[in-house]
Amino acid sequence: MEENTMAMKLGGKSGRYSIAQNSDINVTPFVDVMLVLLIIFMVSIPAATVSIKLDMPPAEGPTSKRPDPVFISVMGPDDIYIGAQKTSMASLISDVAAALRVSDPNTPLSEQRVLVRGDKDISYADFIAVINQLQQNGYVKIGLINEDIV
Structure with a gap:
């Protein structure tokens, strides 16, 4: 009887315990790192955007002509x-x-x-x-x- 656990297999034919190699990818650390990076970016991006007041000219239609300076x-x-x-x-x-x-x-x-x-x-x-x-x-x-x- 074979019993599967998280990272190794226990049991075998001879009755002795043998540890077989597990070839499944463990994505839990990858997900943890990605969530930490997501939180860091979400916190730092609003601080990086600073509004600058500009004196922009008003929008004018194509028919209005500005006087020459x-x-x-x-x-x-x-x-x-x-x-x-x-x-x-x-x-x-x-x-x-x-x-x-x-x-x-x-x-x-x-x-x-x-x-x-x-x-x-x-x-x-x-x-x-x-x-x-x-x-x-x-x-x-x-x-x-x-x-x-x-």
Whole structure:
């Protein structure tokens, strides 16, 4: 009479006890490890997802056209252009306001886009002075433009 237990067989023909090899796969440790890994991933994934607040533009239909932004080019300390028109730091805000009124008269000036680009030889302080001047006068939608160097 043969009696099966979990991992070995006891008994045999001669009456002596002999241990036969069991070739069945024991999946219990594998399932235990997989459940532990599942719990670790379930606990760690919500901590890894952090929400970032983005200022996304509103969805617009295909018929609405956004007005062109105003481009400010900073070429030197007192060598500033709005589009193709030369201006200075003293008259920068009034010239930007005039250019924005031409581009989109219905939107408030502080909500319109202003794009600033600087020459590669300009100092950082001169470039930041233009951006600071714009921000101090209520222009908050300022973008920076870079040029491809060939």
